Amino acid sequence: MTVTKLNQILAVEKGVKASTQRAVSDAYHTVQKAPLLSGLSRTYQPIDDEGEQLPPESTRVQVKTEQVIADVAAALTRLFDVTATKDWTNAVAKADVVVDGRTLIPGVPVTYLLFLEKQLVDLHTFVSKLPTLDSAETWTFDDNAETWRTEPVKTTRTKKVPRNHVLAEATDKHPAQVQVFTEDIVVGYWTKTTFSGALPARRVNELLARVQKLQDAVKYAREEANAATVEDQEVGDAVFRYLFA
Known part of the structure; x- marks a missing residue:
């Protein structure tokens, strides 16, 4: 028995979506072409034996709507099943976010890990743009003013x-x-005396290092969650047997 992982389903999902979209689009345009749905059979018989003999004419029906429906249902069934398998697995696929050997967030669903990844990208940008103290000055922290100050x-x-x-x-x-x-x-x-609400460069670098470390931990957790074994879901057949029976 072949074991399928969630990351394998994610890898094929995009291709299945694209091929299904093409199949449905092609089917839609095909059934709009009336000549492909039309056929005829015509024979000619003169009034008497002396009359002109003409060959029979026929046009074969090239597209049968029921077959188009069946083809669309087959393509969509595959998409429905792949997406269901992904979403069912996403509901149970979890991993711990571990930083420096300490579990920061236990049992995080893979969908939330994706959310965290996007948020941490924005946080990294925010921290990297924090103002820093002028390195040409010597600064000490003033506890009373709760700001940095020069001599x-x-x-x-x-x-x-x-x-x-x-x-x-x-x-x-x-x-x-x-x-x-x-x-x-x-x-x-x-x-x-000059005062500043900016931060020492070392503080900003420390914060950036923390964000980057958490980014790495979240990516590792996502990879671990995506390695979860999937249980194939087959929901498409029931849907389209009801719709197009």
């Missing part, structure tokens, strides 16, 4: 103050010659 940086604030430079002292005949210029004078100090 305070002190800078000066200056103010331009006008100054006079005497080029020539005043005399009895000439006023003093004075040049006005400005001078930057320190008037205060700025102390700047």
